[in-house]
Amino acid sequence: MLYESILFGSTFVMTSLILMTGCSSKKKAAPSVAPSPQSASKSPAATPSVAKSTVSKSPATETKATETGETKDTTNAETKNEETKGNVRFVWISEMLIFFQDEETNDKTEAKKDETRQETVRKDDDKKDDGEKKKEEDEKENDKKEENKNENKKKKEDFIRADPTELSFESATTSQKKLRLKNLTSKKLMFKVKSTTTNTYLINPVFGKIEPNNFADVMITHRPSGKREDKLVIVSSEMLGKELEMAKTFKQIKTTGNDVIVKLVST
Incomplete structure (x- = not known):
């Protein structure tokens, strides 16, 4: 009964931790940052000719892109950390379950050994009791024979x-x-x-x-x-x-x- 209660509680905790880990990962995974209207506009100094000129990005756009990349990297790292912690918790819970199973197996083995020892002691006691009873019966039989012998002697006369x-x-x-x-x-x-x-x-x-x-x-x-x-x-x-x-x-x-x-x- 104790083992079943511990197993149920451990399973419940493990399931809760896995669910919490999944929810945390979803919450911390931020969406991609949408480009600002300014990043879409061209520089005023740009010429109409597309072939000879190159499109230049504004400093604000580049800064936002960098921040977006760092946010994604941080989110991925946190997600991996959470997954690692969840795996560690899962392994710990599994080891605890194995530990309790081994404890219960050891308890059953010890209980069986105790029963075997008690049965052996009981059989030895029964043998001793049987031996003592037989010895007492033999002594009684010898005493009876001796009494009969003495009675026969008493019955005989000196002829x-x-x-x-x-x-x-x-x-x-x-x-x-x-x-x-x-x-x-x-x-x-x-x-x-x-x-x-x-x-x-x-x-x-x-x-x-x-x-x-x-x-x-x-x-x-x-x-x-x-x-x-x-x-x-x-x-x-x-x-x-x-x-x-x-x-x-x-x-x-x-x-x-x-x-x-x-x-x-x-x-």
């Missing part, structure tokens, strides 16, 4: 107790020690013994059963190895299926008793 909870062996020799497992319930249990290494320790039996409130012994054989630490994990559940199929049964069910950990040390 078996191991004695001792740590076994030590000499690293350079072969030796064997006994691990006793006690059934803490009034139900018949089955158990499975898992080791973190099968090359150093041999377990017999890997699968077994324990009568209610009774014991079961497991033999742990150590073979020569370097100094290291390992562990046994004993999982248990109520007796299901046939005794000979305990390995298959453990693959199909979830254990109901808490895991028992026994530390193995080779020194």
